[in-house]
Amino acid sequence: MKSHAKAVVIGGGVVGCSVLYHLAKAGWTDILLIERSELTSGSSWHAAGGFHTLNGDPNVAKLQAYTVQLYKEIEEISGQSCSLHLTGGVMMADTPERMDFLRLAHAKGRYLGMDTELITPSEAKAMFPLMDETNFVGAMWDPVEGHLDPSGTTHAYAKAARKLGAEIVLRNRVVELTQEVDGTWNVVTEQGTVKAEHVVNCGGLWAREIGRMVGVELPVLAMEHMYLLTEPMPEVEEFNKSTGREMIGVLDFKGEIYTRQERNGILLGTYEKACKPWSPVNTPWDFGHELLQPDIDRIAPSLEIGFKHFPGIEKAGIKQIINGPFTFALDGNPLVGPVQGLTNFWCACAVMAGFSQGGGVGLALSNWMVHGDPGFDVWGMDVARFGEWATLRYTNAKVRENYSRRFSIRFPNEELPAARPAQTTPLYDTMLANNAVMGDSWGLETPLWFAPKGSEPKDVVSFHRSNDFGPIGEEVRATREKVGVTEIANFAKYEVSGPGAEDFLNRLMTNRMPKTGRIVLTPMLNEFGRLIGDFTIAKAGEERFMIWGSSAAQKYHMRWFEKHLPKDGPRASEVRIHRFDQTLVGLSIAGPKSRDLLQKLVDVDISTKAFRFMDFREMAVGGAPCMVNRITYTGDLGYEIWMAPAYQRLVYKAIKEAGEEFGLIDFGMRALLSMRLEKNFPTWFRELRPIYGPFEGSMDRFIKLEKNDFIGREAAAREQAAGPKLRRVSFIVDAADADVMGDEPIWAKVGGKDYGTVEKPHGYGAPRFDAGGKEVRGSNAAEGASAVRGIVDGDWRVVGWITSGGYAHYVEKSMAQGYVPAALAENESAGLFEIEILGHRRPARINVEPPFDPSGERMRT
C-alpha cells in the first residue's frame, strides 16, 4: 500500500467504486480505495439490483438517468458485464389521489426528458399479466427501469477505475482518522498509515462510524429490508416465450411493494409499516457477507395486499427470503459533499438506491473534489441539508417514518409527524393555545396558519385547495387592511464582524454593502456566476453586519463563508462569522397599522422620515433589547424585530396588547408566502437555485457589476452581455380548485416560432467529461440540460417550468412563478400561455408588475 495519496476513498461498495472511477476519470490517478474486506462487503452484494430514474427531486432524477446511461460505458472500459436488463416498469395507482400524483410526476417528466406515459390498468396488465388490474385506477409507464447484477456492476466500476490508474487495497480496515495542522489527513489502517489530501467516506453501513472518527454524527441509519424470490413460474416462462420479452418491473403504492421478474420466477420486495432499524447505535465491524434472519410476520400485511393485487404470485412457492440491511438519510436521498466545519473531508453515503444513484453521486462528488464545484444542482442530496437537530434518535424516528411510507404520496400541504416537536421557540405553547397548525421548518416548529377557534388545528391533506384556504385568506386580508404579527425565528441569521468584514462581504455578495444603519438585499454567486444565496444584510456597526437568509441553507452557506474566510497572514483574524441559529429569534409585524402599533412600544421616533424603508436600528421594543429592520417579506409597511429568546414572550405580549386597538391578527408562514406571491418576490430553493444565473432569475437590480471584483462577477457580466436565455416570470393562472405546486410544465402557443432553448438546466458550466474522459466545458445555463421530447401539441409547446405558486388571497388570484425563454418573458398577451395543473392545462398570463402595490408605495410610506 502506498504511503501518500491525493485522495483516499474508504469503502468498496458500489458507491466507493463509482467515486473512485469518476475521480480517476477526472484525472486524479494518485488515489486509493481502502476496503475492510472484499468489494461489496456492505449492502451492495445482496441488493435486488433494481434501477429507475424517477425521484421526487427533478435534479436527483437527472443524476439517476445519468447513472443508468453510464453502465454501458463502464462495461466497455472494464470488460466486466453489469448484466443489464432494461425492462421498463409501471407505477400502479389504486386511488384518484395516487393517480393525481402520477399525473404530476408525468408532467414533470415532460421537461426532464423522460418518456413516461400514463396508461390504463389493462395496458399495465398486458406487460405484467400476474396482476389483477381491477385493483387499480391507472398507471404510469417508465421505459428507463430495469435490474442488473449488483456484484458485477461494483466490480465493473472498480476494474474501470484500476484501468485509469486508481489503486484498490482489500482486507484492510481504516481504524482512525486524524488531521495535521497543514490539513493533511492521516488515514490509519490495519496495514499502516496513508497520508492523504482528501478523505471520502463511502462506508455504507459503517458511514456513521467513519463520521465519528472525525467527530461528526451523520444522520444515517441502516434498516432491515426483505425481498422474496419465488420458485420458477410457468406463467412467467409462458409470457417470455409468447412475447419474446421479460416481464416489467411494477411498483405498487398501496402495498409499498415492488416486484419484477428474476430468472424464471418473481422477486417481490416490501417497505413494510412495521419496519426495523438494524444496529441503531453502532454497526459491528465484524459484520460480513451474511444475511439477517427473515421475519415473514413483519411483511405479512404488505404480502397480503401484494397477493391480492398480484394473485399470480400467490400461487407460486417461495424459494428464499433475503433480509439485508442498507442505509437511509432522513428523506431517503444520499448525503454527498464536503462536511461543513472540516477541510477536505467528503461524504458519499446514505445512498439507499446505489444502483440508480451511484453513478450520479460519483460524478457530482468527483466534480466537486477536482473542480471545487459539483457542476449540478445537488441540493437534494447535499450533506449540508440537515442541521445539528438531526441527532441519532431524531434520525432513527425520521428514517423509520420515511421507510414505512417509501412509496406513499406526500401531499403539498402534508407535514410529517415523526420526531416532532424537536426545536421550539418560547412561543410554542402560546401558538398552540392560539390554535396554530404547526409545521417543521428545518427542525423548528413554526406556525403555518391559525385554525378558527373551536375547530381542530389540522390540515386536511390534498392536492387541491384545502381547509386552510379560508383562514389564510382572513389572515392575509386582516394584515393588508390593518396589521398582523408572525413568528420568523426560522430565518437563518448570521453576524459577520471584524475589520475585514466589509471587504469579505463585498467579495462574496453581488450588491454594494449598505451604510451603517441601512439594509440591502443581495444575491451571492459561485465562480460560474450561478445563484448560491440570497440575503438581507444590515450594517449594524462600523465592523459589524447582520445577515438573514434561508433557514434550510444554513450549513450550506456556512460552508461557503468558511471556505472564503481569509486563511493565513495578518488578515486571518480580521473576519469573524457567527451563526445564531435559535439563539436569536424574531417576530414580524406588517400592514398599514404596523407603524402605529410599533410606535406604542418604543421610545424613539419611528415616523417615515426618522425610520425609513430599509433602515436598521437597535431599539428597545416593549422594554426588551431588539434589532429592528424596516422591511418585511409581505411587501407591505412592516418590521422584523429580532431578540434573544429570553425576550420573545415579553415582546409578543406587548405587541398583542398594543395591537388590540388596531385589530391585530396572528398570521402564519402560509399567509406570508401568499403575500410574497402578489409582490412577485422569489424564494430561495424554489425560484432561486444554483442552476440559474442572476439575470435569468430577474435579480438584475441587485447585481452591481461595476463595484469591486466579487466572486462570479465575470460570469455574470458574460450572462448580461449575451442576454439571459431564460427569465423568471410571474403568472396569474385561471385555476379552478387547485393551484400550482411547483415543477408543472408551462405551455405556450408559439406556432412555428423558435424562442430558443426550453430545456431545464441541471448543470451550470462546471467541467464535465465525455465517455472517453475528454473534458467538455460548457459555458451556459443549458449545460447538462434535459432533452425535451414529445411535448409539442399543434401550435402549443412546453416552453418552461413552474418553480412555485399558490393563491394570492388579497388580490384574489391564483399565482405562479417559473422560467420561460427570455424572448417570451415580457409578453403579457392573454391566450399565449397555459400551465398544466394536475394534468389539466389552465390559461395563464404573465404579469410583469406585481398585482399588489406595483409601485412599492405601501412599503415606503
Ligand SMILES: Cc1cc2nc3c(=O)[nH]c(=O)nc-3n(C[C@H](O)[C@H](O)[C@H](O)COP(=O)(O)OP(=O)(O)OC[C@H]3O[C@@H](n4cnc5c(N)ncnc54)[C@H](O)[C@@H]3O)c2cc1C
Ligand atoms: C435487501 C436489499 C435490497 C436492495 N435492493 C436494491 C435495489 O433493488 N436497487 C438499488 O439501487 N439498491 C438496492 N439496495 C440498496 C443498495 O444495496 C445500496 O444502495 C448500496 O449497496 C449502497 O452502497 P454503498 O457503497 O454506499 O455501501 P456498502 O455496500 O455498504 O459498502 C460500504 C463498504 O465500505 C466498507 N467499509 C466500511 N467501513 C470501512 C472501514 N473503516 N475501512 C475500510 N472499509 C470500510 C465496507 O466493508 C463495505 O464494503 C438494496 C439493499 C438491500 C439490503
